[in-house]
Amino acid sequence: MYDAIVIGSGMSDGWAAKELTEKGLKTLMIESGRNVKHIKDYPTTNMFPWEFAHRGTVPYSISKEYKIPSRNYVFDESTVHFLKKDAVQEYIQEKPYDWIRGNQVGGRSLLWARHTQRWSDFDFTGPLRDGFAVDWPMRYADIAPWYSHVEKFIGIAGNRDGLATLPDGEFLPPFEMTCLVEHLRDVVGRNYKDRNVIIARVAHLTKPQPIHIQQGRVKCQNRDLCARGCPFGGYFSSNSSTIPWAQKTGNLTLLAESLVHSIIYDEQTKKAKGVNVIDINTKKTTTYYARVIFVNASALNSNLILLSSISARFPNGLGNDSGLLGKYVGSHNYRGKVTAEYDGLKEFGTQGRRPTMSFMPRFRNIYTQETDFLRGYNTVIGSQRGHTDYGNDYGENLKANIDNKMPGKWKIFAQMMGETIPKITNKVSLDPIKKDKYGLPLLRVNVSYDENYEKMILDFFGQFTDMFTKAGFTNIESIDTKHNPGNENHEMGGVRMGKDPETSLLNQWNQLHHCKNVFVTDGACMTSTSSQNPSLTYMALTARAANYAVSELKNNNL
Amino acid sequence: MNRRVWIKQIAIVGGAILLIPACQDDRGAISLKLKFIRISDKEESLLSGVVETIIPETGTYGAKKLNLYHFLLKMMDDCYDDKQQEIYVKGLRQLNNYSREQAGNSFNKLTHSDKLTILRSIEKGKSIEDLKYFLAETRKWVIKGYNTSEYFMTKIIPYELVPSRFHVCVKIFSVS
Ligand SMILES: Cc1cc2nc3c(=O)[nH]c(=O)nc-3n(C[C@H](O)[C@H](O)[C@H](O)COP(=O)(O)OP(=O)(O)OC[C@H]3O[C@@H](n4cnc5c(N)ncnc54)[C@H](O)[C@@H]3O)c2cc1C
Numbered sequence: 001m002y003d004a005i006v007i008g009s010g011m012s013d014g015w016a017a018k019e020l021t022e023k024g025l026k027t028l029m030i031e032s033g034r035n036v037k038h039i040k041d042y043p044t045t046n047m048f049p050w051e052f053a054h055r056g057t058v059p060y061s062i063s064k065e066y067k068i069p070s071r072n073y074v075f076d077e078s079t080v081h082f083l084k085k086d087a088v089q090e091y092i093q094e095k096p097y098d099w100i101r102g103n104q105v106g107g108r109s110l111l112w113a114r115h116t117q118r119w120s121d122f123d124f125t126g127p128l129r130d131g132f133a134v135d136w137p138m139r140y141a142d143i144a145p146w147y148s149h150v151e152k153f154i155g156i157a158g159n160r161d162g163l164a165t166l167p168d169g170e171f172l173p174p175f176e177m178t179c180l181v182e183h184l185r186d187v188v189g190r191n192y193k194d195r196n197v198i199i200a201r202v203a204h205l206t207k208p209q210p211i212h213i214q215q216g217r218v219k220c221q222n223r224d225l226c227a228r229g230c231p232f233g234g235y236f237s238s239n240s241s242t243i244p245w246a247q248k249t250g251n252l253t254l255l256a257e258s259l260v261h262s263i264i265y266d267e268q269t270k271k272a273k274g275v276n277v278i279d280i281n282t283k284k285t286t287t288y289y290a291r292v293i294f295v296n297a298s299a300l301n302s303n304l305i306l307l308s309s310i311s312a313r314f315p316n317g318l319g320n321d322s323g324l325l326g327k328y329v330g331s332h333n334y335r336g337k338v339t340a341e342y343d344g345l346k347e348f349g350t351q352g353r354r355p356t357m358s359f360m361p362r363f364r365n366i367y368t369q370e371t372d373f374l375r376g377y378n379t380v381i382g383s384q385r386g387h388t389d390y391g392n393d394y395g396e397n398l399k400a401n402i403d404n405k406m407p408g409k410w411k412i413f414a415q416m417m418g419e420t421i422p423k424i425t426n427k428v429s430l431d432p433i434k435k436d437k438y439g440l441p442l443l444r445v446n447v448s449y450d451e452n453y454e455k456m457i458l459d460f461f462g463q464f465t466d467m468f469t470k471a472g473f474t475n476i477e478s479i480d481t482k483h484n485p486g487n488e489n490h491e492m493g494g495v496r497m498g499k500d501p502e503t504s505l506l507n508q509w510n511q512l513h514h515c516k517n518v519f520v521t522d523g524a525c526m527t528s529t530s531s532q533n534p535s536l537t538y539m540a541l542t543a544r545a546a547n548y549a550v551s552e553l554k555n556n557n558l
Numbered sequence: 559m560n561r562r563v564w565i566k567q568i569a570i571v572g573g574a575i576l577l578i579p580a581c582q583d584d585r586g587a588i589s590l591k592l593k594f595i596r597i598s599d600k601e602e603s604l605l606s607g608v609v610e611t612i613i614p615e616t617g618t619y620g621a622k623k624l625n626l627y628h629f630l631l632k633m634m635d636d637c638y639d640d641k642q643q644e645i646y647v648k649g650l651r652q653l654n655n656y657s658r659e660q661a662g663n664s665f666n667k668l669t670h671s672d673k674l675t676i677l678r679s680i681e682k683g684k685s686i687e688d689l690k691y692f693l694a695e696t697r698k699w700v701i702k703g704y705n706t707s708e709y710f711m712t713k714i715i716p717y718e719l720v721p722s723r724f725h726v727c728v729k730i731f732s733v734s
Contacts, residue, residue, distance in 0.1 A: 048719060050708040055629075059636040179727035222721045347729055354724035390701065394612045394677045395670070402705055403618055403714055407730060 002028040002253070003553070005275055005290040007260045007305065009033075010107020012522040012538040013296035014238030014246070015150065019546035020294075021251035025553075028288055029243075029252060030277055032259040032297075033084070033103035036110070038216075038239045042229030044078040052077045072100050072487055074111050079227045082110050090436055094446035098486040099300060105256055106239035107298060108489070111227045114203040114235050114355065116156050116536040117378070118147050118167045122366055123419075123530035130374050132421045133328060134498040136527045137508035140167065146540040154236035154539070155212050157220075157356070158201030166198075166361040166532075172206045174199045179348050180383045180410045181358045187471040194366070195467075200359035200380065203236035203536075215241050224353040235355065257281060259438055263293060263318055263518060265311040271517045271558070272318070278438050292517045292549050292558055296542065299523030300329075300428055303494040304443045306520070307430050319495075319512035322502055326494045327427045329447050330529040333377065333418030334488035335481050336457040338464040340473035342410040349385040349407045357382040360414075362531045364459065373455035377418035378531045379464070386411045412473065416460040419531040421452055422493050447485045490534050492526035510545040517558045521545045590628050592635045595643050601650060605631070605696075607666040608653070611673040612700045619709050621700060629703035630696060649692025656680070656689055 003025035006016045013029065020027045035041070049055060056076045063070045069083040084103035091099060102108040121140045127133040144167070151170040159174035177185065177199050185197035204220040205212050212218075217233030217240055226235050233240035246252040257280040264287065266273040274289035295302045303326050309318035317325045357380050364376030388404040391397065426448065430441040461478040468476045498504020501513035506525050512518045521542035523534060530537075552558045588602040597605070609627040614620045621627065634646055657665040657676050665673060680686065680693050704710055711717040 046719065048708070048711065049706045049717060050711060054633060054637055055702055055706045057633065057637050060639055061636070063637075064639075175724065176726040182727075222724050223719065225719075347731055348727050349730040351725040351728050352718070352721035352723040354726075392681075394697070395614055395674045396616055398701070399613055399616055399618070399620075399704075402701065402710075403616075405715060 002026050002288065002290040004028070004292045004294065004549070005030065005288060006294045006296060007275065008107060008295075008297040008301070008522070009105045009238060009243065009254065009256075010102060010296065010298055010522075011109040011112070011238055011535050012542045013107065013294070014109065014242030015539045015542040016294040016296055016519075016521065016546050017246040017252055018153075018242040019543050020550065021246040021249040023547070023550040025251060025292075025550065027246070027252050028290065029246075029254045030258050030260050030275065030288070031105050031107075031254070031256045032280065033105065033107075033256065035254070035256040036082075036104040036106050036229075036239055038233070038237075038244060039229070039231050042231065043081065045225070045228045045231050047078065068098050069100050071098055071483070072489070074100075074227050078225070079111060082227070082229075089440075091443040091445055092431055092434070094444055095448045096484040097445040097447050098484040099445065099491070100486060100489050101298065101301075105243065105254065106237055109237040110229050110239060112489070112535065113533075114226065115359075115380070115533040116151070116154075116158075116169075116201050116203050117359075117361075117532035118169055119143075119530050119532050119537050120165055120167050122165055122362075123528070123532065126375060126419070126530070127528045130369070132374070132423075133496070133528050134500070134503050137497050137499045137504075142508070143537070143540050143544060146544040147536065149543055150536065150539045152209075153211060154203050154241060155205045155208065155217075156201055157204045157206040159199050161196065161198045163196060163198075163361055165363075165366060169201065171201070172204075172209070175202070175204075175206065175354055175356045177358050178350055178383045179345055180342055180385075180412055181381055183342075183345065184381070184412070184467070184471045185358075188360075188467055191467075191470055192363070195363045196361060197381065198359050198361070200356045202356040204355055205234055215245060217241065220355065222353050222355065224355045226355055259440070260297065260305055261285065261308060261438070261440060262305060263295070263309040265309065265313055265318060265515065267311065267313055270313075270515075272515055280438070283438065291553060292519065294542070294546070294549075295518060295520045295524070296522040299491045299494060299526075300443060300445070302520055302522055302524040303329075303428050304430070304440065306495060307428075308441060314514075318518065319505055319514045321514055322505065324424075324496070324503065325505055326429050327424050328422035328496055329426045329428055329445075329491065329493045330420050330422040330526065331447060331485040331492070332488040332490040332529060332531070333420055333449075333453050333456055334416060335453075335483055336377075336416040336418075336460040337413060337479040337481060338461060338468060338476065339411070339413040339479065340468045340476040342412065342471075342473050344472065345410060362419075371455075371459060373452045373459065374421060375419035375452075375456070376531060377416045377456060377460055379460070380415045380417065381412065382415070383410065383412040385409075412468070414464045414468075416457070417488075417531055417533070418453070418456045418460070419529050421450065422496070422528060423450070426493075428494055445486075447491075449485065490523070490529070492523040492529050492534060495520045495524040496527045497525050498527060509548045510541060516552075517549075519545045519549060590631060592631060594640065595631065595635045595647060597647060597650070601647075602627075604653060604664075604666055605650060607673070608677070608693075608696055609700050611670065611677060612697055613704050614670065618714060621704070624704065624707050624709060626700050626703040626707075630699045633699045633703075634695065645688050645691050646695060649688035649690070652686060652689040653692070656683070656686060
């Protein structure tokens, strides 16, 4: 019997484990993938480019086992071992959907791009104002202290920009913008009152504090090879930070290669009492018991576990009286990209590398509805002075270009990150018959784009073409990547929070309305998607819920 | 393992003469083991001729010294499916015909500058889709093999594994 069980060991899960174990709870963390120890299990981290047999490309015999993640930008010879093979967990795509999954201790916290934006009340009040989904059962003020709590521990490099749309946090020194983006910032500043170009806020240690040193992490060395796992602990991952921290308390038991099949509901106590766990290697099922359960298997897998947790009381999935479990699944709109070149700033270039980019917070529909689509988009802006163009020639000419030490043109790109509108028709459900090799029902995923989404892409193209034109950029190109939903890595919803048990699954503390000792604090809980990167908010919600759970346990309310 | 190479090795090592005729065709063995792609020693030397034309030795190392066609063949053998590999090899096999048509001789018999002329013309050629594919893939991987070689990344434009810095705006040269 444990005090707490945490399902999964990824980004939000690590936070649940850290908070619960620090407060003295004997906690069992259950992860379906293999164990990955910080540094020791980062096999590619110190490899030079030429040490990769295929210089980054994943051989076909391997990539054909990773058809889904192979469409993601992070997939290459240096990271493939941190992604889930298609066959490890099959799912049914009712519509094309790229479900990008980790399969190890640390989950996707090893792979992420580390962008960490706070949400503001413009995000939390979105559904209420614009009449979609349901109202969030909380506001910025409820979560702000928890943002601070998380930020101080993981370390965020950022600038205090003082913007209402993007609240400032607890920041380490920011990274800097390239002179090209400074130029864009000035042009944008002169032409638009409501638009700001800032440096992105990222979970990197630009100036480690004692709390980071205590975690064994040191300063970010600008390798920009993060997704291989960082030997310096320069960015935040569960492996380098929360999990070893929780282990140091002596209260954490980590069970890897163990797949949670379902949560067991006790009809007598009207609470969950434990979980059924399948050993990946022996396929034997064992039951583990605890007083509180945190479901953090990543958004869609948390949906799957709850849907699979059937009992006489909950024939349609745990806590699912409303029938909304698995519905209102959201993604982010990352399809639009605008690229350009710049002929100016010829005598300047950049030197070294940087694990981040610049950023334009959302400016559409902030105070009033002003476009023919709802909500808006943030934009990530990357720029560098490229190498001399290789051109199309062969032989001596080509080689002279490759060997040339002079830089070529400045290049810049803008990548949209749009909010989407969760809808009842965007959903996941269980296949009634088909099961995977471990006996878990196959998840059917039915998530697609809508008109709002398409209109937003066009607006993004238009706005950035204008801004880039004003900045004097050339060769401006709008690119629709046509990525499938899911490819942006930000799947959310299905177990949404809300005030009313009839229209939501979770209350303001991320407890199932109808089974109070089960907390869902990963992406599944999100009522709306905002346009900000979501994981900082998952972590803050998790820390908040975990501390609430601890106090409720103390008060014998669970 | 490449079956032909294997047989040749057996023949040399064990003197197993009996085994040879069964599998012998007019193709000689090539210098590295491939799992899927089957080309002859003559095709291998044609390929290495193309590779050396794309990245010749100049003041800096060229394809031959860096063994870039081995890298290229490894990429084609490991990273493509059988259909792509088939088109690739077909394209390679079209090169000598194309070269004879355009320049009156097989590719490797041309002078370096005629070889370059041939390569440059392929892009604009008609009804030679496989050859175009062959050349585009070859060019891509030969460049990659070159600019990510240890030689290039230590001697020509050094790569830093741990840069520890990002200077956002350094003066690199003055424009007149
Ligand atoms: C390339 C990439 C870039 C990204 N960039 C950003 C970014 O810049 N900013 C941002 O905010 N987010 C980013 N993300 C998203 C971010 O990684 C996720 O939001 C975050 O990791 C989610 O945390 P989680 O704990 O819910 O799930 P995960 O980190 O995915 O971990 C879930 C864990 O649960 C395990 N699990 C699943 N099912 C079971 C089961 N039944 N039993 C036991 N264990 C199970 C999984 O194996 C996994 O280890 C990015 C993701 C990727 C892949």
